[in-house]
Amino acid sequence: MEKLLNGFESLCFDKNLIKIRNKLISEERLDFNDAKAIMETQDINSLGILSSSVKEKMHGKKVYFVVNRHINPSNVCAISCKFCAFGKPKGHSDAYEMSMEKILSLVSNELKEIHIVGGLHPDWKFEKYLEIIREVSKAAPDAHIKAFTAVEIDWFSQISGKSVSKVISDLMNAGVDALPGGGAEIFSPEVRKKICTPKTTGDSWLEIHREAHKQGLPSNATILYGHLESYDDVIDHVSRLRDLQDDTNGFFAFIPVLFQPFNTRLSKVKPFPFSYDLKIHSLARLYLDNFPYIKAYWITLGEKAAQVALHYGVSDADGTIVSEKIIHDAGAKSEIGHTRDFFVKMIKDAGYLPVERDALYNELKIYE
Ligand code: V47
Secondary structure, X not given: OHHHHOOHHHXXXXXXXXXXXXXXXXXXXXXXXXXXXXXXXXXXXXXXXXHHHHHHHHHOOEEEEEOEEEEOOEOEOOOOOOXXXXXEOOOOOOOOEOOHHHXXXXXXXXXXXXXXXXXXXXXOOHHHHHHHHHHHHHHOOOOEEEEOOHHHHHHHHHHHOOOHHHHHHHHXXXXXXXXXXXXXXXXOHHHHXXXXXXXXXXXXHHHHHHHHHHOOOOEEEEXXXXXXXXXXXXXXXXXXXXXXXXXXXXXXXXXXXXXXXXXXXXXXXXXXXXXXXXXXXXXXXXXXXXXXXXXXXXXXXXXXXXHHXXXXXXXXXXXXXXXXXXXXXXXXXXXXXXXXXXXXXXXXXXXXXXXXXXXXXXXXXXXX
16 A cells, blocks of 8 residues: 555546545545546546555455366357347357267366356256266366356256255255356346346346355356446446445455457447546456455456556456357457466566466465
């Protein structure tokens, strides 16, 4: 926090940020007006000083990454969200279903985290998803499995007739170690209606994570931004997450996911300036004072922008991923995966200390 004490006032030309700096020093929680000031500021450099100071107070120079892999067993999806280019109706020429053999061929014990999500398949039974988890868990006993968004859990509950609580305990018994943060999109019912009806509501998404945390299953949370949302929608989203985290303390990371329009039914959405990405990551770090990690999702941001975001409150660079499909179907320009060495260099070149982690944020190796 030294940077905030020494000379901040002489650099900063936004008096609202000076107020926020004073609150951070006196450890006072930011409120709606502070969040609005962050989203409206023109003083991006000072915002970076604020958010990186808080990040460094929490983690020093450490920035985490994980050797992970994404697996999407099928893109067949019973619903069609306007922002999504991945999901396909059954029988579509681009629809696919992986066999168990194919899924297991993607798994290795070198991986520390296996991230499994996919479409809401109209024919697959809940038992099939449990079987995938059991088999992956057997094939890679040292890897943590982070699988199925709250939207999938809601779907499993509908197709199996089991309660959300039972679905979660069955998944945990099969080998799920954490839930990914996807499906949160934006909680505002008005915007959600425009981009993804008839998906799980924001309230249900939050209740499913509350139940997971109650059962000891940690999770992440995302926001999909850069489409039709207003600043107030963004602030409402992070406020609801902060409230839930106050109750459960079950979230690890918050992940801003930048909307990619290509091949989607929202392709006419105008691009936002890069300052908007930096504001969202900074807001996340400053407002979500109870979230341990803010993640830069390099797949949507692009590698260079993700590196810049390390100076705007980000403490986690996600991971190797190997082969990303959901966002690349919507035109992401980043690579589909990267090596461990890439992250070590990317983090070091930004002036931070790379720390390899597992899915539960245990530190595995510090790259001095
Ligand atoms: O919820 C779909 C997003 C998400 C598009 O928990 C799109 O560690 C941008 O949740 N443009 C899934 N985004 C991704 C996700 C995630 C990613 C990395 C790490 C973690 C984690 C979770 O993908 C969906 C949706 O918001 N998505 N289509 C699109 N066109």
